[in-house]
Amino acid sequence: MTKSEGLFERACKVIPGGVNSPVRAFGSVGQTPRMIASAHGAYMTDEDGNRYLDFVGSWGPMILGHDDPRVREAVVAACADGLSFGAATKREVEMAELICGSIPNVDMVRMVNSGTEAVMSAIRAARGYTGRDKIVKFMGCYHGHSDALLVQAGSGVMTAGIPDSAGVPQGCTKDTLSAIYNDLSSVERLFEEFPDEIAAVIVEPVGANMGVVPPVTVKEQENQTPGYLEGLRSLCTKYGAVLIFDEVITGFRLGFTGAQGYFGVDADLVTYGKIIGAGMPVGAYGGKREIMERVAPVGPVYQAGTLSGNPVAMAAGLAQLTILKEQPEIYEELNKKGQWFFGSLKQIAKETNAPVQVNSCGSLGSVFFTSEPVHDYESAKTSDTGKYADYFRYMLANGVYLAPAQFEAMFLSAAHTREELAEVLELVRKYFK
Numbered sequence: 001m002t003k004s005e006g007l008f009e010r011a012c013k014v015i016p017g018g019v020n021s022p023v024r025a026f027g028s029v030g031q032t033p034r035m036i037a038s039a040h041g042a043y044m045t046d047e048d049g050n051r052y053l054d055f056v057g058s059w060g061p062m063i064l065g066h067d068d069p070r071v072r073e074a075v076v077a078a079c080a081d082g083l084s085f086g087a088a089t090k091r092e093v094e095m096a097e098l099i100c101g102s103i104p105n106v107d108m109v110r111m112v113n114s115g116t117e118a119v120m121s122a123i124r125a126a127r128g129y130t131g132r133d134k135i136v137k138f139m140g141c142y143h144g145h146s147d148a149l150l151v152q153a154g155s156g157v158m159t160a161g162i163p164d165s166a167g168v169p170q171g172c173t174k175d176t177l178s179a180i181y182n183d184l185s186s187v188e189r190l191f192e193e194f195p196d197e198i199a200a201v202i203v204e205p206v207g208a209n210m211g212v213v214p215p216v217t218v219k220e221q222e223n224q225t226p227g228y229l230e231g232l233r234s235l236c237t238k239y240g241a242v243l244i245f246d247e248v249i250t251g252f253r254l255g256f257t258g259a260q261g262y263f264g265v266d267a268d269l270v271t272y273g274k275i276i277g278a279g280m281p282v283g284a285y286g287g288k289r290e291i292m293e294r295v296a297p298v299g300p301v302y303q304a305g306t307l308s309g310n311p312v313a314m315a316a317g318l319a320q321l322t323i324l325k326e327q328p329e330i331y332e333e334l335n336k337k338g339q340w341f342f343g344s345l346k347q348i349a350k351e352t353n354a355p356v357q358v359n360s361c362g363s364l365g366s367v368f369f370t371s372e373p374v375h376d377y378e379s380a381k382t383s384d385t386g387k388y389a390d391y392f393r394y395m396l397a398n399g400v401y402l403a404p405a406q407f408e409a410m411f412l413s414a415a416h417t418r419e420e421l422a423e424v425l426e427l428v429r430k431y432f433k
């Protein structure tokens with residue numbers, strides 16, 4: 001038995017499924033999770049001393065690679081001043097100024113402790129601001145595990161919320177409407193049915209929790225109809241609903257200004273997580289001043305957090321964001337690297353006649369084991385998860401750590417070199433052959 005297997009056996013007795021977040025369990029790829037002991041740069045090492053080139057990057061935060069010395073030093077320095085005060089601090093002001101000074105449409109921001117909390121709070125602010133209850137989300141988009149958002153809505157649009165998880169009362173999801181990703185008409189129909197009742201439309205501007213599914217852009221449309229995100233913007237404006245971009249993955253990844261800057265579409269509220277904390281538990285929501293001023297203590301929308309804006313977490317996030325802001329060439333290179341790497345994967349699939357689809361956007365990408373183009377949840381679900389599991393096991397055995405599930409993204413970081421990526425491409429070629 002390996003050390004990872006021994007630890008996992010112990011874990012299963014005292015932690016549900018042996019893990020503190022379900023996807024870590026390796027259940028869908030028929031493996032025992034590797035217990036990670038340390039990570040540096042683009043590599044992780046498990047308790048048995050196996051080294052892996054990591055394409056998960058803690059699910060996004062490690063955009064500079066693991067254990068960036070500048071981030072680590074900022075954290076160590078902050079620890080020396082005390083771990084938490086439950087009072088206002090300078091770093092929180094600096095963090096808010098950095099975000100509001102750089103991100104379009106974010107006039108004010110509130111720090112929280114996770115992406116889940118950020119989204120839950122943004123929805124509350126949108127409801128408080130509009131005085132409306134209903135929200136629209138898209139099938140296949142993940143917005144954290146708060147009750148109202150755990151809705152997948154099975155077959156068809158316009159079905160009012162069916163809870164996706166046991167333990168979520170029907171009452172919590174009755175105002176959650178589901179629409180089809182990349183399908184504006186499905187959203188339009190909901191607005192026509194409930195013109196004065198929809199508080200917000202929340203979307204992952206690049207779907208990254210059903211595998212990577214980019215939004216259809218204006219350029220791709222033949223008949224000059226608007227792109228998907230542009231269309232959501234105009235529908236929200238027309239019906240007085242708040243457009244929320246859930247940028248927990250895309251924020252500070254597609255570029256410093258996230259999807260808003262990358263696609264040139266304005267949101268009213270934006271949620272952050274992952275990169276904003278550089279690996280520490282941080283989330284944030286922010287947006288237009290008139291909406292954010294509805295939040296307590298200036299407004300009637302209550303939201304609070306004992307450890308929100310934690311000084312050590314702020315130090316980590318500030319250090320990472322400052323580097324990203326001051327060195328825009330990091331994004332330029334990362335996005336170029338992504339285009340080359342995922343483009344090469346696509347080429348390899350074509351050359352070897354592998355029945356896969358490669359989707360990507362910047363440094364995010366996915367290999368779907370299906371012969372159908374993937375543009376929404378239904379098409380993503382045509383993937384053969386058994387085939388993905390086999391591919392995953394082959395890559396892991398060869399020292400490449402991919403997401404242990406078909407419907408997750410691959411995350412590239414600044415620490416992945418082209419040489420390392422070229423080796424991965426050769427491995428993939430060998431596998432597809």
Ligand SMILES: *Cc1c(COP(=O)(O)O)cnc(C)c1O
Binds near residue numbers: 114117142144247
């Ligand atoms: C990860 C994620 C969340 C939830 O963030 P947690 O920090 O895991 O609570 C919300 N939205 C999106 C788009 C995510 O990818």
